[in-house]
Structures are given as structure tokens and as C-alpha cells.
Amino acid sequence: MSADNQVIEKTDGKEIIVIKDLNKWYGNFHVLKDINLTVKKGERIVVCGPSGSGKSTMIRCINRLEEFQRGSLTVNGVEMIDDVKNIEAIRREVGMVFQHFNLFPHLSILDNLTLGPIWVQKKSKAEAEEIAMKYLERVKIPDQALKFPGQLSGGQQQRVAIARSLCMSPEIMLFDEPTSALDPEMIKEVLDVMVELAEEGMTMLCVTHEMGFAKKVADRVIFMDGGEIVEQNTPHEFFDKPETDRLQLFLSQILQH
């Protein structure tokens, strides 16, 4: 039951992320082992697995927050090589939302959002602010624009972080455990925004343990353990008919409570 022969999915649509035989080591520790993954435009993928399984590391390789030592990675036709031009080209296409929001505490919400459009995309201040307000309205907090991140609740901060990424009009959004640092009451408001985004056809890779979200929006769910992709399938098959004993064990543990 190897993961390789389980390539599922509709074949239409452009391949936007192609990962081939990706291997990564921290010193002598082999974190990612022969990762092969192809993501098509508009596809929504949820990655889950126990902590230390390499799921965050894998999606952080996609925008080069982590380097890898072997294999290849192509994002939107640009190959990830050790060249600042390629790296910056890829980063412009890829938005990322972090577990701890990582808003810039010294800038107001509006400045957090306009920073990228102004300095990276060289837009005018007025244009950037217009875009920023549009996305703040989409995440339903336009009235907080002039506050600082420290004045907002966790859920609001995470929604600002999502809006900040969207302001760069990325082709792909990466979510690295976006709700893990939030109070139960705030998880819903963030997930709602993510569901909306998914319904609009954004290509998404989301590391999360929110299985309800996975069932609702994912085209494909990936299970990782020990640095490899153990199993990937449609949510329906994934949850109802896990093929490996490892996934069965994992599911039985997280679905118990």
C-alpha cells in the first residue's frame, strides 16, 4: 500500500505545484523523505499528521522558508533554485498564513496590509489602501483598520493575516496550522473566512487538524508521518476507508473526543 500509486484527481487544470523526490535534512535528521506531490490550480488540499511528521516543513519548502537538499520543486512554472530572483518570483505567487499570525506589531492594520503591495508590487499608496480595505471588508473587520495588532483578538489578528496575504493577490495560499493558537470561540470566524476563500477557487494547501474543515472543502486530504506522505485520498475515502493501519490509528485517536 504505497502512496505513489494513489494519484487520484481530475486531470484537467494546470499543475501549479510540482514536488518531485523532495528530501530534507536538519543536520543528520531526515525530516522529509521522497516527497512527491502535484497540486493543480484551484485544488484544495488539507495536510494532517502527528506533530513532527514534517507537514509544516513540507509546506514551508514551497515558499522557501525552509531549504531542501535533494529533489525538485516547481511553483507556477518557476523552479525553486538557489537564486534570489526565482525565490522572490515564487514568493510573490504564494501567500502564507502562520500559526502565530506574525503580524508586524509596529504597524497599524492598514499598514500591515499595504506594505506588500507598496514595496513589492510598487503600487501607489492610494491603490494599496483601496485593495487593503477591500480585503478587510472581506474578512469582516474594516473598522479595525487604524488599530495596531496588539489591540485585536487572536481571531481578528488571524483574519488580518489572511487579508494581508490576499492583498498580494497570490495564486496559492499556504496555511500552517492557522487555528491552533486560537480560543475555541475564535476558530470558527477564521475557518469561515477560509471556507469562503476555498469556495472562490483559491488554490490552498492547509496544514490543520480541523477535520470538519477538511471534509467540507478539501479536494484531497494528505496524511503524513515520519517525513513521508503515507496516504492521500478524497475526504470521503480518507475518513471512511483509510487504507493504512497508521492512518486508521491516527483517525481513531483524533476523532475519539
Add this chain to the structure above:
Amino acid sequence: MKEFKPLPDQPAPISTTGPIGWLKNNLFSSVFNILASILIIAALIAILPDMIDWLFISANWSGTTQADCVKEGACWVFISAWSQQIFYGSYPDGELWRVNLCLILLAGVIALSFILPARIRNQISVPAFLVLPFVCVLFLDGSYIGLREVTTNLWGGFSLNLLLAAASIIIAFPFGFLWALGRRSDMPFARSVSVTCIEFFRGTPILALFFMGSVMLPLFFPADVSVDKLLRVWIILILFMSAYMAEVFRSGFQAIPSGQYEAADSLGLGYWQKTLLIIFPQVIKVSMPNILATFVMVFKNTVFLLVIAVPEMLQVIMTALSNSNWLGGHAIEGYLFVGFIFWICCFSMSLLATSIEKKLDTSHKN
């Protein structure tokens, strides 16, 4: 369903607030504190009256020569008679406005960075600060802008301490930042140069550096090249201060969570955009207390210039003390005065830094 009604706020018990509460909490909270408070109050009662009498009541305030100091107390006439040298050194009488202008410019640039709206503050203040030292040199020297030339051996007094410290701090700030970046850099060349510079200038006493600069360095220059002594001293102060600032900035860099770098990277910001827009403002904020400590240190270190006979404030006082007309032993007055002036300046810097800290604080922690 029952309606939930919050209880109204009530005032705190009177014994825990107000002056009585303060006294009780701070001075008489335990047996040890009561004893310490009584001891200190007794000591103040024993010392203060005599001190105030010597400093103010029976002090000599008016006059121009030592002969006017007839009363028991301090001879402040000594200070007033020498005040021009103490503040301006031997700078020519008719040209003092140039020194004053430089001091006003310095105060103006500092004030500007406070009153300008945030939108344009950096675009105006940063260049203004960086240009200021060179404008001051042009005015003080005068020969390049058509004024009477005043050679650097005539510059002196407290204005020299102040302007030299300010000029060093201003130039050392970007230098220190670059060295700190270099030390964190992945590039072996930048890192080794930065580490060498930082460790050399931080590991050498400033007095040794001054001696090296004034005595040794000229030996290495060709005979016909002479670099002005004050210029050499300025460069030494800049390098010395840069090394300290670099370490201050480095500790600031380490306080910034890695998530900030990652967020900046994921937005696609380049290295300098990330460093200047995201990291630097936060580094400044967390480093503010240490930056101030370094400023104060360099400012106070300017009195060490007396060992290489630069006529800064303390040097002027010592010259005055050995003047044949003032051999009456006014050392206490002189040194007290130097200490007082430095204290005033350092304390104002401290207040300034605190207000900057408050201004920069956007975290809204409770």
C-alpha cells in the same frame, strides 16, 4: 430567565490609597523598612542643613575675582568668572555665535524628530541628523564657508563635549547597525570583518584608543600628512561607539521572533526592505534602554579627552584650578559643577528616551 446585573464599582479603602497609603506601603511596610526609613531621615537631617548652607546660603554668588569670595560657603564666583572657557573653550569672542548656532541646530533637529508627523518624519529627520555633524564642522571651522578660520585647537569647553558626543553618536548609529547586520550575515567576509572590528573596539579601553590615536597613529602617517587631532579623536569615538551599538543592535535582533522574518519573506520583501521596514523599527524599540545607556556612556567618555590635552570641560576646569589668580582651592566647586552639568544632560537624555519608548510602544500590553 434571570437578568445578569454587574455589581457597581466601589472606591478602594482609604488606607490603601492617597499619601498615607503611599507612606505605609513604601516607607513603613515592615520593621526593616521602618528602621531604614528612620535611619535615612536622621542622616538627611544631619547632613542637609550644612550642605544647603555651604551650597546656597553662605555661598559667594557675585564678584569677578577670588578676592570676592569672602563668605564661608562655596565660591561660585570661580565658575562664573571662568564660564566662557568652561562652555566655549578658547573659541574667539566674536565668533561664539557659531558654537551657539551649532547647539541650536542640534536641539532643532532633535525637536524636529519629535514634532514632525509620522508620515514624513523619517524622510526628513534621518537626513537632517546625518548632515548635521558636517554642517557643524563647516560652521565651527569657518574657512570653507568664508568665515574667519578657527583652528580645532581653539575649540573646547562643554560645547565640545556635547557636539563631539552628538556627532559621534549620529555617525556611529548607522555604522553600528551595519556591523550588527554583518555579524549576523551568512557571508563569511562581511561576518569576519564585522566581528573583528566589534571585538577590537569593544575590547580596548577608550583611554588606550585615545592614546593610540593621538600618539601612535601619526607615526604611521607619512611626514607631510597630518590629520587633525580632533578628527582622529572623532573617528575613534565613532568606531568605539559603533562597536557598542553593534552589540546593542545584535541583542535587539535576537529579541525579534523568527516569525517576523518569515512573514516578511513570505510577502516577498527583499533583504533591505525586510531589514529596514520590519526588523529595524522593532529592534530600535526593544533596544531603546541599551541605546540610551550607550549614548550616556559615550557622552561621559568625552571627558577622557583631557588625557590627550583636548580642552574639553574638565580640562578647562583643571586649567582654571591651576591658574595663579585662583589658587584658593576651588576644586570642589569645579568638580561639583562638572558633575551637575553632566547629570542634567544625562537625565534629560533619559527622559527623552523614556518618552520615545512610550511613543514606540504599540503592543498595548497590560
